[in-house]
Amino acid sequence: MPKLVEKSRLFIAAFGFVLAVVYAIAASRLSVPAFSDPVGPRMFPYALAIALCVASVLLIGEHFVLERRRRGAAPEAADEGDGVTRVAIVALALLTAYYVIFDFLGFLVSTALFLIAFLSFSNRGQWKTNIIVAVLFPLGIYLLLDRLFGARLPAGIFEFG
Amino acid sequence: MEQLTHFIGGFAVALEPINLWYAFLGCVMGTIVGVLPGLGPAAGMALLIPATFGMEPASAIIMLAGLYYGAQYGGSTTSILINTPGEASSVMTTLDGFQMAKAGRAGAALAVAAIGSFIAGTISVILLSLLAVPLSRFALTIGPAEYFALLLFSMASVTSLTGSSLPKAAFAVAIGLIIATVGIDLQSGTSRFTGSVPELQDGVGFIVAAVGLFAVSEVFVTLEQMFAGKTELIGLKGSLWLTRDEWRRARMPILRGSFIGFFKGILPGGGATIATILSYSLEKGLSKEPEKFGTGMIEGVAGPEAANNAAATGAFVPLLALGLPGSASTAILLGAFMIYGVQPGPGLLAKNPELVWGLIDSMYIGNVMLFILNLPLIMLFVRILYVPIGIMMPLILVVAGIGVYSLNESVLELFLALGFGVLGYLMRKLSIPIPPLVLSIVLGGLLEKSFRQSLTISGGDLGILVGSPIAVILLLLSVFVFCIPFIPKRRRNTTEVVAK
Incomplete structure (x- = not known):
């Protein structure tokens, strides 16, 4: 089970990328009323999709940093026991x-x-x-x-x- | 002078019989939530909010706050008696508290926790009374651009200081902000990401999210722990008081813990838990016998227990003066403010002095109530620990279900809460911190609103976000706080202390 925790960052990052793309596409389809504020309803969601991608990239980076450090060290444990029971x-x-x-x-x-x-x-x-x-x-x-x-x-x- | 008038006026609110009653109820529930290992203050408040609909805002907030700081008192009981912290902020208490209990000094450990909590609680309410007004004066100079920077600072701090992995916390923040965009966009009137579900037009209710993320997922994890092994309950023996020597050793750690806790509590991120770690490390460093820490040193209980209470009160300073929560629990409290029609933000204290001072003054009284509940009456609460977890957990699930259903009588929201329960459970399994997610769900709407208001004022010019010294300082601080985990030495030390 520690294997799952060790690889967890890659799974989370993959999920993050997929969600960011789906979310950005959904945001692009939002209707913008004729009289809206200068920012409009789409810009904030776009920024969040980018933020999610950045977090996912950071997760992948952390995965490789930890993997290099982990060689020869004890496996990483989850905070709350091992796996879904x-x-x-x-x-x-x-x-x-x-x-x-x-x-x-x-x-x-x-x-x-x-x-x-x-x-x-x-x-x-x-x-x-x-x-x-x-x-x-x-x-x-x-x-x-x-x-x-x-x-x-x-x-x-x-x-x- | 004006401050004194408000201070006295606050007592008029806090001493109303109905508010005294609700403060007492909140303190009792806080102690129970603190004693129950499977339920934290955030979950407790989320469960209680639906029951407060129809109450006066002041009464409801006094009760919820009583539950919040009351949980800090009760959390020590399980740390000492069953070596299981009732709250994350009571983890350090297990180190020496449980050892004291094993050595037959459970009564003294519980007594020093209650006395330390009382002294720290009272000192920190005095500091809160003194600091809230000057800070709220500063807050009145804040416009939407500065508020946006302030919210960013709060989120950067929580991201940087919660959990052991910054990318995971950042991920949680992004998901929380995305969830917060669901519903009708108030600036343009556009319906966003609702999937044509009418119940989602008003957005994802933060109570639904909080009940799922905290209560439901905590029940799942607690049940797993119950099936995995039994915990040992040490009975209470001996006197529930300190010897002269124990008091002599405990009083300075209590004082130091009070100040460390209060000032750590003011800063967003990690609040009470990090305050206890700092206090414990300090007491160990100052002790002539540091090697004895972990074997039942009363200093190791007194300092952290004072620190977690003071931090809980310290967190009220930015919440009340700036409308800025720094943790999941205070975010839920802020969400409750919004439900009762109290507009959060920098003008909170100026616009609602009666409510805010009523709340602050009720905390003086609440601390006395909690001291009585947690010292002479603690035996009653310890009985709760004898109720089998296997019975308690499904009952919590039923109460959670009633709480969510009573919001809008919607079965869909029950399933939504269940979905959040599964999300919270998976996050725990994957070591993704939950507080940044909840904080973002509550603050997301305010963050976007302040951003768009700023740009409306400037006619779309982004320069307004760095148009004032306060905004620039706050943005620089946000970048600095966000980068703290990348400073190698500091990071290693923190993770080592947490790991220990």
């Missing part, structure tokens, strides 16, 4: 599913389902606690926000929550 992917999938059903099933039902699913993964084996938390937490939040503070939470197809 299964834990993050599962968390992301559960959160995506939660947002998909959020509006449709309403706050109470979708949150209870999300919490049961997430807790059975993050707090494994404690199913009694998990069910209590999954039921009481959304209910408490609902009573506090929806009933007390008047915040609007989605009601969903069951018309509550």
Whole structure:
């Protein structure tokens, strides 16, 4: 995994160049109204596309400087552990599913389902606690926000929550 | 005399029962955010902002600020008890704080952190009260061209001093500024980069971005750490107070840390974290027993804990006098100002003296509240550490979702926050610093506006950007600060200290 971190600057720079080109093309297609200020809506985005390219060039430069220094030295480590883990992917999938059903099933039902699913993964084996938390937490939040503070939470197809 | 009137008027605002209550709530939440290892002040404020809609601006900002400086108090608790800093600025506290706890002096370590934070917090609010007005007088002479140079200076500093790689920080700034251009261009009325999505007409909401970048990505990383291994929680034993000898050793580091922290806090970039590193290095350098640092020296807790609190308050000087944030947390606070209709910029203090002085004076009271919360009542907050992380993290995700949804009742914004969560997670994995990105999202619009206003005034002549001595000095300073990492010796020293 340290290999990925070592090469990360090249990947980021490549992404930077692609984004800068796409962004500059999109900026060139912006309409300029007849009565605009002297700068207009395009110039700042053009400058940013150039800035992104400069940052990408600096990244490539830094990559080669570090590679020369690194010969014989310990590999560079990431700040936050090595690589994307299964834990993050599962968390992301559960959160995506939660947002998909959020509006449709309403706050109470979708949150209870999300919490049961997430807790059975993050707090494994404690199913009694998990069910209590999954039921009481959304209910408490609902009573506090929806009933007390008047915040609007989605009601969903069951018309509550 | 006018300053004294405003100062007293500020207390009239800060002492209103409703504002006292919100200051207290902010301090309690700040302490909780500080104690929770997976949640920093930036994420905490981003989560809290949607709940403050409908409140008076002064009350809302007093509460948010309470959370911000309160988190600096709470951050030491986990550093001392579980060797995990609650915030980045509490990293140095782990070195000696955890060793003190292992030696049965957890109570003394927590006490010196709370006392140091209180003294530093109070000294720095006094300095803030003294400095804000002269600086804001200078600010009134600033036009759009100078403000543009000032914003550039802030961004150059954050780029240069955050993280270990300047190109990565510069990359983050460029991406943040690009995100800030999404939405209707207020100068020309043109819709830019919205992809015909109506929700993007007003631009990408910075709360949506901040919740994703900080809260969601922090939850992912914290869960990974939880699955990777268990952390050891050291119970609180013994007295929650210092011996006479410990107090004698701690008082000078607290004083020195207060001043280092405050003046580092005023400068943008790296704020509180770098202040703690400077304070720790200074105490180690001045000590007769430098070799004992890292084994449980009370000086190593007292100095950095004073420094991070003072730096948090110092950051209010440019924020309130010039409307200029120097870190992610203060950028979020500035974003909150805009939401409440308070125009940020050099005239902030002159236009809103009641709000600004109400906020400053509430910090005197907030520090007393935090001292009580963090010394006699710290046992209550330590209980939070006993709630399993596996339960706490999904609950934070739910709160984050509610916060984002309640902004505009938009599911699209939930997915946008999720996208920012993934972006923040990948940035952490690739060691790209997040604060420059958030700062650019908040400041991008102001940067472009001041640039275009300058050129409108000059009829398109770029010379206006270097048309005044202040603008020239600020632009030169920006270039200088940007080049700091290229000075080899300095860079090596900083990275070595950070690595240690």
